[in-house]
Amino acid sequence: MREWESVIGLEVHLQLKTGTKVWCGCSADYDNADANTHTCPICLGHPGALPKLNKKVVEYAVKAALALNCNINKESSFDRKNYFYPDTPKNYQITQFDKSYAEKGFLEFKLNSGRMVKVGITKVQIEEDAAKSIHAEHESLINFNRASIPLIEIISDPDMRSSEEAYEYLNTLKTVIKYTGVSDVSMELGSLRCDANISVMEKGATKFGTRVEVKNLNSFKAVARAIDYEIGRQIETIENGGKIDQETRLWDEESQTTKVMRSKEQAMDYRYFPEPDLLKLVITDEQIEKIRETMPESKAEKMERFLKDYELPEYDANLLCDSMELADYFEEAVKVSKNSKTCANFIITEVMRVLKDQNITIESFMITPAHLGKIISLIDNGTISSKIAKEVFEIKLNDERDPEVIVKEKGMVQVADSSLIESMVDEVIANNPKMVEDYKNSDEGRKPRVLKGLMGQVMKLSKGKANPTLVTEIMTKKLS
Ligand SMILES: [Zn+2]
Known part of the structure; x- marks a missing residue:
């Protein structure tokens, strides 16, 4: 039996929520507006229209790169990636090919087994999004509202060895960026997109096998499944005497397989060349320091504060801080109850159970943090028992009124006579x-x-x- 090892690298595209587009002043809100209303000669690629770099894009991009532990390059430049496609009005995309603004970062995370994994980040580049094509039954439509929305592309080193590592890398990246506030990082909303590069080699080999790029991945779970499928397919092909072609494949959710999109012979030649309409991007040390000072609290910093200020066990602090919104919810509830331990317990057991059962996030949870805090105060001041508190909690899932009113109305007040x-x-x-x-x-x-x-x-x-x-x-x- 030959033993195999897989090699995985991920390319993640993130939309930056800067409000306006990367080369013009058009609104970057492309979903809530009528199609093709947030456009101008620049983002429509009219001849003679000149791009101008949005200052906020640089600020947000630097924030993201700092959160990813990258070095910020003092000088970088823009390039044209040429290809003809209806969603690219200029027939080229402005990106950073030769020299990107940030490089040599890393992300560290823990697997379920407790093993720590460190994945290098090769580089992060600023670029622009394409327009959105909508393929209907008898027609194809294009919405240029999305053209030139600012993106950063985060390219990892080929450091991952399993689908589990790739899945955790994406989760960690999502949390880290979410905390910076520069992107929604939502695959559902389209503000995070991911392509995977996958190859296999014999265990102990030093030379990587031929890699295949997989696109059309629309959830983190799909990324993991596509990686597992590709590893199996590649090993089987080689063991049967075949060889792996360098190609781009598409993940097909329905059949749970990957299918060839284009082979090496048809591979795109993008004819990259320096963008003549934009100056070099210069970022000074002062600018970097200024941006660093405005960075919001990171997950690691919040965790540390939760351990110290609220005296929570590490497990609880980690669970709460995994989502910034959940951590905020907890802090709001503590403000009312002044009891951090019971609040944490209640959120981790009761609230998270409901979120899981109803498949919702804390943002759409029906009990406000102030009301949850109130329920806990009612236990602490002896008005209700903790058993009754759970009943009040269940009632509150369908009742917006103050918990105190519910307790009085339903005669739930503790008997202390x-x-x-x-x-x-x-x-x-x-x-x-x-x-x-x-x-x-x-x-x-x-x-x-x-x-x-x-x-x-x-x-x-x-x-x-x-x-x-x-x-x-x-x-x-x-x-x-
Ligand atoms: Zn525009």
Whole structure:
């Protein structure tokens, strides 16, 4: 049996949410506007129209590159990538081919097994998006609102060895960039796109095999599945005496396979040459420092703050900080409840369960953080038990009113009236002579267990509303 190793590199395109396009002042909001309304002679590629680099694009691109641990090049330049396609009005794309603005970065992440992986980032370049083609049944339409939306392309080193590593690399990249606020990083919205370069070689070999590029990947899961499929296909081809062609393939979601898009013979010759209409891009140390100072808190920094300020266990802090929105939700809830530990527990168990069941994110979760904080305050000030709190939580999923109003209306307030609890304890003792007998005959080791059973009866009788501390106190006194 020959043993194989796979080699994977990823190319990720991210749209920067700068508000305006990269070479002109047109609005970069392309989905919420009528088609072809956010256009001008520059982004439509009219002859004689000159591009002018958007300052904010540079700022956002530098923020992203710093978050990816890259070196920022003081001087870089733009090039033309020539190809004729209806979605490219100039018949070329302006990109950075020879010298990009950032290079030599890395991302580090932990796999499920606990193993740390470090993936190098070859370079990051600034470029422009193409227009959007819409293929209908009898016609093809083009929306130029998307033409010249700013993009950065993040090219990784071929450092990944499995689909799991590629999947985690993408998740980490998404979180890291999301924290910078420069992109929505959403594959669903089209602001993140990914192509994968995949090859296989015999284990221990030093020379990589022929690589295949896979496009048309529309989710992180699809990236992982396409990689697994390609690795299998390539190994099978070689073991059967065939050879791998350098080609571009498309992932087909329906058949869960990749299909040839173009082979090496048809490979595009882009005839790159320096863009004569744009000056060199110069970024000074002062500019880099200024941008660094405006960088928002990173995930690692937020984690550290959560461990220190809220005294959360590392596991909880990591789960909460994985999504910036979830971390914000937690902090808002703590502001109201002043109880970080219960808030974290409630979010991790109850809130995250609902998010998973309903397949939604925290942004569309129906309970506001202030109301969740209020439910927790109601436990802490003795108004409701934690068991009742879970019931209030379930009601709140379909009820926008203040938790306090719900608790009052449904008569859920905890019973802390000792004479009322005493009468319930008496009732339970009278109705469970066997358990009482058992308690009296038990040794100290067994006693607490029997007591718990009896207490459970009182809680049941009170419909979960009896104050558990009082019940224990009264029950123990009555039994001794
Ligand atoms: Zn324009």
